[in-house]
Amino acid sequence: MTLPTTTRQFSYSKFGSYNNLVLQEVPLAAPKANEVLVKTHAVSLQFRDLMIPQGTYPGFLEKNLVPCSDMAGEVIAVGSDVKQWHVGDRVSPNFMLDKLHEEVSPEILNSALGGAVHGVLTEYRTFPAHSLVKIPAHFSYEEAATLPCAAVTAYNAMLGGFDPIKAGDTILVIGTGGVSIFALQFAVASGATVIAISSSDEKLKVATKLGAKHVINYKTTPNWDEEVLKLTGGVGVDRVLEVSGNSTLARSIGSVRLGGSVDLIGAVGGLTNNPPADFVLLAIFKGIHLRGVYVGSVKQYKDMNKLIEANPEATRPVIDKVFAFEEATAAFACLESQAHVGKVVIKF
Template identity: 75%
Template sequence: MPPVIDPGFDPGFPKTHTFTFGSYNNLVLHEVPLGAPKPNEVLVKTHAVSLQFRDLMIANQTYPFGATWNLVPCSDMAGEIISVGADVTQWKVGDRVSASFMLDKLHDEQTPEIINSALGGASQGVLTEYRTFPAHSLVAFPAHFTYEEASTLPVAALTAYNAFVGGFSPVKAGDTILVLGTGGVSMFALQFAVTSGAICIVLSSSDEKLKVAMKLGAKHAINYKTTPTWDEEVLKLTKGVGVDRVIEVAGNATLARSIASVKINGSIDIIGAVGGGSDSPIDIVLPSITKGFYLRGIYVGSLVQFKTMNKLIEANPETTHPVIDKVFDFTEAKAAFKYFETQAHVGKVVIKF
């Protein structure tokens, strides 16, 4: 059986973005030939891509894992299947899908080979009009989502979801969650907290961003610019007990205060390093002994988790809706990166095709 092609499909020479490392300003838009998918692949027309802090790190050569030279950047996409390979039975032309961040991470297992299947790094990314994917790497996204909304799911949403349901114990109603920042992962973490019945404290440097968080259901908001000892404020809000879980996206710059904020036998989910480094040594050993807290590093999630997360989103459409700050056109990719770099956004920045 030959690949199934939509009769009206004539892509010609589709456009793609690539860059050499050093800066996102090295992005180049050019045309490439397009071939039919292999027997176990599908060809997807990209409709939207969302940006991650990882994309900036890769461009600036500060990302700790390897990346392909002359890289097609970005990992988060949503698109439409326009062709399926001869051996593919689970997908058909017209299906709306997102790709898993790590194409081969189907379950919790994570190996060097699986890590190297991560899009926009060791594997070519998704900032391109068309791309083939292994059939096993795709997930149908919630039917009520637009392509722009669905493009926010593969990393930001799934990372937050993994923090809530994976690891040592799932978040439950009545737990207190401290969410650092108001970026993509943080906003999904807030929404999943609200859906779970947890109490959420949100940290930001902007009162305007905190207003958005409060509208989404945050119980408390702390501006770390006006309250630099925000860990002390967290302890006041929790009557000296501390929070059950910290969603730590800033890294070493805030880790010491996150440790001070977590309760005995609580947990800290290490998700990112948007805050950069820290000039002060961080004492992890003694606090971890005296508090007995869990420290868990999270590198997105699995395809199975992606599917179960989508069920949660479909069951709670009002409280799990992606927060999109700004949408750029495909030809404005550099401008999208530049805006994203300012960290002025709340939620996600999306590139629309």
């Protein structure tokens, strides 16, 4: 086949807002010896994709950045040294292109798509062969595009650390966004009991359908940590998936058992609301583990896919809305509204 020599992509003419995204056609180079050229079929969005143009995401950002980290696509060409991939393979890149295992370095951190290097909101892109993972055979491209950041992060939090969840554990999941929904699904598939909290009864109905045993509306039950303790007989949960950040951290610590874990995922609740000053003392007194989770590795991505393939119905991605490629800014606006459950996807 004749390979494309150009690609249409969105990039930032300047930061400040996702409304500054510009659609352009740019030259496309052929893959180098160790690279794979992939045709994009779908991209999913993360909260990070809103933070970056607003200037609230830490770290170096590529000039004229092509945003987004999560895609699924089809291999259309491979470099001369590539043996593990073939034309027609259905693949997805890891969030950090060079994070193969658990080790981390500044260089590995700076291989994160849609930030320190150009992202995937483009029709075609080359990737290092080592960064790619085969997507589950029973997933559509839209479903597979939700995996690299949200699902791998959830898997790392639930099953990738020093103390993976096990059957019989009780897990508290905050919110019903992409990471939270995947964490709920992976916990249920692992035999754990899930308590889910959200601001919407309609969203909590989805959580219940996915297997949450208990649900709490934090708008009608603002002291939800006290309710969690009641539901657990005063003991607390084994693990909390904390996605909101400073605004909920103190209550998350209050919800966890002695010696339990709080996995710090994001800051959806904002960075300006400081938690009460005594939360550090409470964390020390309870002897809990606070673990920062920054997505995961290629190995974890592959391990996660085994869990997904072994539990095909329980782990099917929840997609709220799908937008056309040309409607990318509308997809960003949908994500910003936080009215969605699960993932927002852009289809090519």
